């Protein structure tokens with residue numbers, strides 16, 4: 001795997017603490033994930049521009065040769081003891097995994113700078129107690145590394161209900177069942193940041209990291225200008241009578257407004273917790289890192305264009321738009 | 330100027346010690362309403378930011394020779410009569426306003442005014458200077474006020490979930506171009522591009538950084554901001570966003586119980602790890618429950634965790650210095 005460019009080594013960065021200590025109280029897990037690092041991925045935008053992407057690889061698949069964006073999903077069941085192993089070789093500098101919304105011991109919370117920044121291999125051990133939608137991201141120089149693409153979905157399923165027909169999928173125990181599932185991680189890209197070094201700004205100096213000049217807008221790693229309308233990783237095709245679950249993740253930094261093209265969402269959970277009472281919404285205003293679990297039971301066939309507006313944090317004006325589509329046949 | 334800076338930092342530390350967990354008045358149940366008197370001095374000065382740059386501020390200060398940004402947190406009880414004396418030591422015109430409660434009107438430079446009001450509806454309020462909006466507020470002329478329900482020490486509003494401690498998190502973002510224009514008497518002419526990001530007037534200093542652990546410098550160690558509790562020490566946090574920017578507040582280790590948005594009691598209490606802080610004085614009240622971190626294995630009851638904003642530009646200072654922005658800590662002890 002090639003390195004992250006002509007940038008300085010860890011010794012030249014500031015306030016990072018390379019390490020990979022033993023995991024406290026480590027036990028044999030029920031499920032494990034093996035993540036590596038890539039810093040030479042890319043996304044090709046609809047206008048042809050190629051933007052550098054960093055992310056996590058799945059070392060269990062073909063030695064982690066693929067460079068998926070977003071990073072491969074971590075999917076577990078409530079109550080499982082989970083190991084997320086993160087391997088960072090020397091030429092990938094330092095990174096962490098923070099399982100956002102999961103609340104483990106501090107050693108497994110993956111917050112760089114105030115614990116350690118992984119160099120070598122660290123095993124994050126945790127046991128999720130609440131089914132729902134989460135995501136994971138790097139928490140070293142986070143302002144840059146999460147913007148560079150170092151995130152992926154994290155889904156906690158409920159323990160299957162023995163009274164359900166086999167294969168039934170629910171958002172949480174006792175919650176609604178669904179037939180079709182989509183994960184929409186909505187993010188803005190500021191391409192001007194995507195040439196920076198991994199440690200940009202850590203020692204001071206103006207790296208421009210207070211100014212996110214977003215120029216591309218994506219849904220789950222697909223350009224929302226046009227591609228996400230039809231890309232099967234994002235766009236939904238379903239049949240009338242089916243129930244759709246959209247796991248909406250506000251993966252960017254600016255506020256967002258998602259509008260469901262005339263469909264009404266029944267929002268049943270947020271941030272990995274069921275709502276006491278579901279709420280009907282035709283659009284949702286979200287701020288950075290919020291998650292909303294949205295159930296749709298369309299009552300008519302049709303094509304519903306979903307719009308995600310990314311909003312200036314001062315003016316509220318729309319900076320850009322990403323679109324995808326729900327087709328009900 | 331150097332001497333003033335030292336005064337400023339010193340006074341910030343003292344303010345922190347006074348306010349932590351108690352506020353202006355002793356936070357204890359009273360059977361009868363009281364009369365609360367407080368004097369604020371409108372002052373100005375320079376506060377040094379994490380990258381060493383000095384920036385001009387104004388504040389509602391506890392002393393004529395100090396500078397408090399934000400102003401002291403006030404905690405009063407429903408039914409109290411509150412008399413605020415505002416001494417304007419500057420040459421510019423200012424005011425003291427609590428939306429829907431009281432408005433001093435313009436207080437000319439070198440004059441003073443007394444505003445009086447009766448504390449009525451329990452909740453969290455911003456006090457601020459509404460003159461030359463929003464500039465005087467952004468320069469630091471702001472603070473938080475809590476009205477406790479009559480006879481209650483542990484509720485936000487009648488019948489609310491209970492807490493055992495309470496804190497204010499007053500957020501503000503600083504565009505030094507704006508501050509320096511205003512210092513020279515001119516309104517800014519450029520868009521708002523904040524370069525420094527604060528909670529209760531301070532930014533974070535990560536481990537190894539100068540000032541790390543110093544409560545007068547490091548927001549992680551500021552007793553006004555830092556949540557400290559043992560399991561069950563449910564802590565109410567009254568959040569007010571003085572900035573123009575809308576923010577995303579993120580806590581680690583526990584979800585928070587979301588009680589109010591912009592002063593309105595929410596019909597259902599959602600448990601959230603992210604809460605929206607709208608620009609221009611958006612408010613949120615939420616309880617950090619200090620439950621054992623649910624997803625730990627083996628289980629734990631202690632540890633230090635961060636609170637930070639998740640619009641990550643806020644985690645920087647001067648365009649870099651990740652983790653020198655709006656962050657504090659949560660200590661399970």
Ligand SMILES: [Cu+2]
Pocket residue numbers: 094095096138139140145150
């Ligand atoms: Cu990273």
Ligand SMILES: [Cu+2]
Pocket residue numbers: 098100101137289579639
């Ligand atoms: Cu996060």
